[in-house]
Amino acid sequence: MPETYSAPIPETWQFAWCPHGQCRTPAQARQLAYHPAHVPGTNIGDLLRLDLISDPFIGRQFRDAYWIEMKDFWYCCEIEIPADALSAADQAMLCFDGIDTIADIWLNGRKLAETRNMFQRHRLPAMDLLEAGANELMICLRPPGKSGLETARSWGVDLPALNAAFQTQERLVIRKMQMSYGWDNTPRILMSGIYRPVALTLQAGAALVDAAVRTEGIDPGHSGATLGFDVTASASDAIEQPQLHIRGEGQACHFEETVPLAFDCTGQAHAAIRVDDPQLWWPHTLGESHLYHTAIELLDGDDVIDRCERDVGIAQIRRCDSPITMEPVTYRVGSPKDGVPDLDGADNGPWSHVPLETPAPAPHQRVVFEVNGEPLPILGANWQPPDAVYSRVDDDQLKSLVTNAREAGLNMIRIWGGGYIEHPAFYEACSELGILVWQDFPFACGTFPQVDPFLDEVRTEAEDIVKQLRSYPCLAAWCGDNESDMIYHDRGIDPKQNRLNHEILPQAVERLDPGRYFHMSSPSGIDYPRSPWSGDNRNWGAWDPSGNYTHIRREEATFISEAGAYALPDMRTIEAHIPVADRWPLNSETWDLHNGDVDTFKRHFWGRNKPMWEAFSSCEDIDDAVEVSQFAQAWGAKVLVEHCRARWPETGGMLWWKLNDCWPCMDGGLYDYELRPRTIVKAMRAAAAPTLLCVGQPLNQDSLELRLINHSDEYITGTFALEVWQLGKNKPVDGTVLEAEVPPWQTSILGSIPLGQELDPETTVLRTAVYTTDAPVHTSLWTLAPRTAWRCYKETDWIRAIWNC
Template sequence: MKKPNLNLKRASVLTSTLLCSALLIAAPLRRELNEGWKFKQARLNNWYPATVPGVVHTDLMDNKIIEDPFFRLNERSMQWIDKEDWVYQTTFHLTPEMMERQNIELVFKGLDTYADVYLNEKKILEANNMFREWRVVIKPHLEAGENVLKIYFHSPIKVDIPKCDALPYQYEASNDQSENGGVFNKKVSVFARKAGYHYGWDWGPRLVTSGIWRPVYVEAWDDARLNDVFIRQQEVNKNCATILGEIEILADKEIEKANISITEASSGRVLAGQSVSLKKGMNKMSLPFSIRNPKLWWSNGLGEQYLYDFRTDLTIDNRTADTQTKKVGLRSLKIINQPDKDGKTFYVELNGVPVFAKGANYIPQDNFLPRVTREQYEKTILDAANVHMNMLRIWGGGIYEEDVFYELCDRYGILVWQDFMFACSLYPAEGELLENIRQEAIDNVKRLRNHACIALWCGNNECNDAWFNWGWQKRYKKQNPEYEQIIWKQFNDQYNVTLPQVVKEYAPESFYWPSSPFARYDGGSDDHNGDRHYWEVWHGKKPIEMYNKERSRFFSEYGFQSFPEFESVKRYAPCEEDWNIYSEVMMSHQRGGAHANELIETYLLNEYRKPRDFEAFLYMNHVLQGDAIKTAIEAHRRDMPYCMGTLFWQHNDCWPVASWASRDYYGRWKAQHYFTRKAYRDILVSPIADESGILKVQVVSDRLKSCGGKLEVSVIKLTGEVLNQYNRNVKIDANSSRTLFSIPLEEALNGARKEDVFVHAVLSTDKGKNDYANNYFLVKQKEVNYPHVMITKSIQPIEDGFEVTLNSDNFARAVFIATGDANSSFSDNYFDILPGSSVKVEVYTDLPQNVLEKQLKIVSLSDEY
């Protein structure tokens, strides 16, 4: 054992034994540099306090130099910020303990984006990629006392415009709002390795940030440290998990003998270990081990999300030099993309079981990323898990998410479809930029590969379809065939060579998919191979019922727009003059332009009657969106196993806006999210009348075991009279979609008009413990003869809120309850109340009962005409 450092021993509070002191000396020391920061505009002299991690926009807001860019029209006046250079600076002292270490490094988890880093006036780093981590040796540049760390952020616009101007052609970047940024048609986003949505999208503002957006810290160590640990799952089944611990150790000298071990932390059982000699520099080694009868990790709804704690220890001279613990779920996960009689399949096979993917597409939760809290991450992932989602697709125009995102997905069983960060654009992927992209991919594949939730890596969002189906290839060929060849080579090198090579090398068991959507390398997507983005309903203006006819092996995108609810709108558009969907403020918070608002209005008036005012319009738009996506989800699930996935666009917003999101920026659930919870349950009961005049009820089960149940199908007048009722004892096969009831519609109607009735189907399973119910209408909502309804309420206190019981005399459609702008959540909302029946809803709120009694708003569809 090395002699302990006596100065350190005296300074330490952990000096009870020589061993404790030695262990403290051996372990790497880390100190986050998150205090004492200030910033300024580079060409001016005034310094202001700064928050790190952060971005310049939030620092400007905190110092009251700018107002909230999300409020009313403020975004417009913020476009000067990205044309300026910005300087961040702090001073720091390192303790004697850290200064005495042989190696001291400065680690940046994320710099946004073009950043020159100076330590004591010495330039030590030129960063140029928001998505990479940067580690710099700083011991030679440190002072014994105060050290000055300065970061100069270059304007990404000023850096990249010359690159744009130097080319004889432009790179396509369909969502870059360059005109809003005052740079005309110079779509420079493709030149920066930076989140594409910062430059604007059809649901987001143009707010191009700079800053220290992830933590920065100093790390000090002696002899050697663990650089990376990969718990590589070579083969996993219920009998045995065969694992290879692939370990990287960085040593500052030759070390004759070191010990490396992997331990299951919960039991203390050493799974693998060996003695090794280390050369100076990077050392790579493998420790094979196996676990008998492993506890498997399952996606949400299929089983437990068991996570093992694997601790890796590096020991030198009987001292622990470094240790890392990884939480790992053991599972066999494959993407099955194989020819069959219809084309090529595309589905997840988890632990040998085909899994129907139920989920949504996810975008960053804010334009100003560092202000998204752990609590917001937890709510966002729980809001997916609690509506029975089992997959989120991290879309390629945002970021490789924070570690906490994947940790929560591991914990709650949410599979992650992980795009690389490229979307709806073409990129000059050659030379230095292509190498930068390769390093970015390595950084993020290595960072994320231990997470059980990672289902696949995808090259980009829609770039393949844009080239083959949107006319991009033809445009370049017409302009100059040489340009087409240059850009296609860059495209091919990026998505078909570089990125798959990184995945193969650093996560060999992972699946790589070149683009989303994708069917083949020499053409665009289709409805019988791979995945599909279906936008004919919405962008293509086709009617909502087309969702019942369109097919795909895997719907990885589709969606329908809505505005936020009225209470959310009032937060960013508080003036009455704003309360029109075509007002200047509402249009500024609708990035699809007047065309999108016209689509909402056209679809709404085609499906529903005219709303009575602006607030009613917002409510009915929510019901419209919910009904549309419910129709799609049910159709996709009925089409199992031809279709094996449905991910709607989108789960969340990055600012308050009209969008396709099912939850608004403030986290409020729209009707779509409540409808999704029922449509994504483990069993779906789905009535539908086909074109031949047959009323069918199809039952879809995701359960891994068959079960029995009682199916009751009723045709009921909206005023309560039961016209026909059918009861069947049914058997529901595991992982299946079957028609379990059918009857001629005319017979079921018993002479009644379609406009006066609804179909109510309910399946009772598990000896009556679980009911799966669904209401179905035979005509469009505007043709349904909804009677006037009288809804009465009673309120009883419960823990953390109240139970509200609502009774209705007639059928009440899409009953919406709200508590004003109070922070409340609801066990259900936008629900139907059957004639003469009641619904109990739990309202979780801080409001006292007397205030809730006055403030509780209750509306149904017939009230809003």
């Protein structure tokens, strides 16, 4: 193997700051006062570690850190290169896996490059600037806010004419994590940093640049599979007999093969091998998530040129083909312009059902995912970076969160477009633990510029993102953005005018990751973005229990990609971050800021939380509010999950907003910022049971249904009951008993009872019971009013027994 030298990169760097533009060269920056820094890391992370700023997550202290976004930050280190390593090399590459965001990179006093994209890796040829011995690397990180304004002027972009949620238009021209500018669940923290690893590699001759793997086909009956390898090499024309040697070691079998390569003029080649009797990769709700630890070697004849290793899963994940049908509908879904007297998740207008004068045809098409040919009901969660100061998140925390998702019964995580491309440890954990990933490209809630410099930048970014993630077996879908099509449509603009998600992003996926499902925007449907009958949808009905969850019981969406309800975090998390004087009542400015308000936009979420919680119980103090809010959230989630699962495959899946909070706040996370579980975790786990006997209350019907959800491979046969109980009595007052057999992967309505006047909503509890069965079946219960559910939770052990709490 030709010699490769990887120069050791120091863990401890130095950093300093100055007013924007004061130091334009390394010579000027050397005069600054420097402090120890950690790389990978961020400037806010370093300032916190040195106690140079207060914790921005306590109270309103994040405002005290606003000065940081106005400064230039210089980072520097020395990299030692032995003279013999330098003389032996004919190429050198300085590699940054992530720089946030606007940076000038200087090597030995000379500018090597400028970067302006947080999401892509930067591979910089550096051979001409290296010296034997000590090499000075200096990086100037420019203020992203000011840089956005400067960039807009240079491109001729009229920022005020662009639409951006929370009135932060400057974020639309800078390829930086969008939520950093302030969102309705995170403060404005415009940090900068070298947040992913740095490497300097010296190489003589050809080298392996990339080796992507995908499952190109699986035989019927799973008797064999074809794996494809897309290989990129530098100096490939110097390889006389190029070959690829592949060896994969699984739990009970392995594969090994050497195949010839034919590089094109760009240094790319494709190879394929067959694997007999493969152990397939499955999401954990369908089977084992088998991985092959695979070594990939680039050969010249018998000589090894370069090698890499990765875990390979053999799987094909697709959206099921289903026909588009035209069916009559009686309503349309509203937009912000609709002032109808109808609430859905406490939003007037958006997502409301606006009646049509006469029924009209609308296109219908299911959204159902399948893995290795097997349809899969999706129950998952959205994902924001686990910490708004993302440099504080480590690999163990990422794996712990993915493990939490699995233990809650979830099988998909959606990487939301307002965040960033997660660390490899996240995708490795999802692949290991059998969690599918829906990956938004990092665009959210805005009409992004359509000028050529921006489009060219996005094209390069998209190609690199696809290359980063395409080999992970957990990757189920790409999505163009979060809510941009919806914003275009709501403003009377054809969403196809957005060339990003209608041209550049799908082209990158088609070219570099063929066969992977691409979803145009979230939400998006065939005829308009909010269509519930095709594409994906939102439902915040768990946040609004009015009418005993009318907004859930009427839902007929084909896929719900965001659904949620807010709750307070654990009391210990509150005590660590909310000053005593601000903890009660909950309508203080501090709580407003920890519950959705940002300085540029007020969300007034307290006005939405208060009636939701009071539908269950009054809150006399902060301890009451924690318990009631978490129960209200959990109960709403239970209603929604059972509704969606009973509708499968008409509703292909539901993704809760969200898995965890990214700072201490009232939000929808199953886990709060300190990773303490809310009550919803146990409710979600119970509602996710593969076989579930539950109660449904169809809208506009005078009956209650006993439903058996059988999401397993087995027939379920037995005797089941729907029992009517009254709080305070020790036996059922009415009910029905039925014998039934339910086929695999179906929901059956076993029977019903009339919803008569004798059923007092204030005391009636509908409980399901299993008398006999040939397989485990989990039970559930239903009430006719939220306050009765709360009484049941406090006065009996029925709910606690089901939720195991």
